[in-house]
Amino acid sequence: xxxxxxxxxxxxxxxxxxxxxxxxxxxxxxIYGEDxxxxxxxxxxxxxxxxxxxxxxxxxxxxxxxxxxxLSHHPKFIPEFIKLQESxxxxxxxxxxxxxxxxxxxxxxxxxxxxRGANYLSQVLLRPNASDLTGSFRLYKKPVLEKCISxxxxxxxxxxxxxxxxxxQHNFTxxxxxxxxxxxxxxxSKLGGTEIIQFAKNLLYLFATT
Amino acid sequence: MTNLxxxxxYATLFAVPYLSIVLxxxxxxxxxxxxxxxxxxxxxxxxxxxxxxxxxxxxxxFTFNDCPLAAKELQxxxxxxxxxxxAKGFKFRD
Numbered sequence: 543x544x545x546x547x548x549x550x551x552x553x554x555x556x557x558x559x560x561x562x563x564x565x566x567x568x569x570x571x572x573i574y575g576e577d578x579x580x581x582x583x584x585x586x587x588x589x590x591x592x593x594x595x596x597x598x599x600x601x602x603x604x605x606x607x608x609x610x611x612x613l614s615h616h617p618k619f620i621p622e623f624i625k626l627q628e629s630x631x632x633x634x635x636x637x638x639x640x641x642x643x644x645x646x647x648x649x650x651x652x653x654x655x656x657x658r659g660a661n662y663l664s665q666v667l668l669r670p671n672a673s674d675l676t677g678s679f680r681l682y683k684k685p686v687l688e689k690c691i692s693x694x695x696x697x698x699x700x701x702x703x704x705x706x707x708x709x710x711q712h713n714f715t716x717x718x719x720x721x722x723x724x725x726x727x728x729x730x731s732k733l734g735g736t737e738i739i740q741f742a743k744n745l746l747y748l749f750a751t752t
Numbered sequence: 753m754t755n756l757x758x759x760x761x762y763a764t765l766f767a768v769p770y771l772s773i774v775l776x777x778x779x780x781x782x783x784x785x786x787x788x789x790x791x792x793x794x795x796x797x798x799x800x801x802x803x804x805x806x807x808x809x810x811x812x813x814f815t816f817n818d819c820p821l822a823a824k825e826l827q828x829x830x831x832x833x834x835x836x837x838x839a840k841g842f843k844f845r846d
Contacts, residue, residue, distance in 0.1 A: 613826060613830070645817025645819040655810075658813045662808060666805075722819040
């Protein structure tokens with residue numbers, strides 16, 4: 543980021559995860575400085591949406607980029623996000639695994655099929671203006687992010703989908719950057735029966751209400 | 753208009769002429785001749801949509817890009833970042 547010449551800060555929200563995330567972040571803070579690495583830990587697990595709100599409160603910039611910190615989202619795409627945003631003054635730039643050179647690593651056929659099926663169903667039912675609804679690697683104008691979050695009702699990973707649906711409702715403009723998604727090297731990702739039921743429930747809810 | 757309302761709206765647009773023909777309110781020589789075809793129309797449309805959807809999803813699944821290079825690159829960059837961080841005085845705990 544320093545080499546690319548963009549002004550930035552990294553805000554770390556940690557909900558007391560037992561893997562020592564906060565300790566590592568503190569060490570990094572000593573190296574990079576407190577103005578670059580901003581730590582805003584919270585006491586317990588309070589959910590993704592509130593973590594975003596918490597983070598925005600402490601963000602000093604005009605734009606917010608959200609990405610998973612487990613390296614499945616590669617920071618090398620950030621300059622592309624910024625360039626695209628500047629080119630058309632977009633409200634949101636969303637990373638997409640489903641278009642252009644985007645893709646995934648570490649997914650078997652079944653996982654791909656579920657992902658594609660869920661994506662197709664959401665496209666048909668919700669008509670969003672973006673191809674990747676469940677990814678979370680995105681750049682938002684700060685007030686746009688605030689507005690989308692405040693109109694969201696769902697929690698968990700469906701939240702990402704609702705954000706773009708709300709964006710469509712508010713007529714925000716969305717552009718897309720193809721990204722490669724290297725599935726978690728650290729830890730295992732979850733996609734079980736409960737996730738799928740949760741997804742279907744929220745999909746129908748959004749279908750009926752938006 | 754919500755998505756649900758939009759779907760119901762289109763469904764109604766289809767259902768009104770469809771039911772009036774099937775229930776015999778509207779009768780022409782054309783509808784009497786092809787009544788069975790018309791009766792089966794919703795089923796045919798549903799099956800076609802199903803085939804179209806299955807085709808799209810399968811096609812997209814098979815053309816879903818694998819990125820082995822991105823994974824390899826990431827592994828190398830992790831090693832590079834480790835070295836860089838150690839040089840800056842960071843101590844890894846693992």
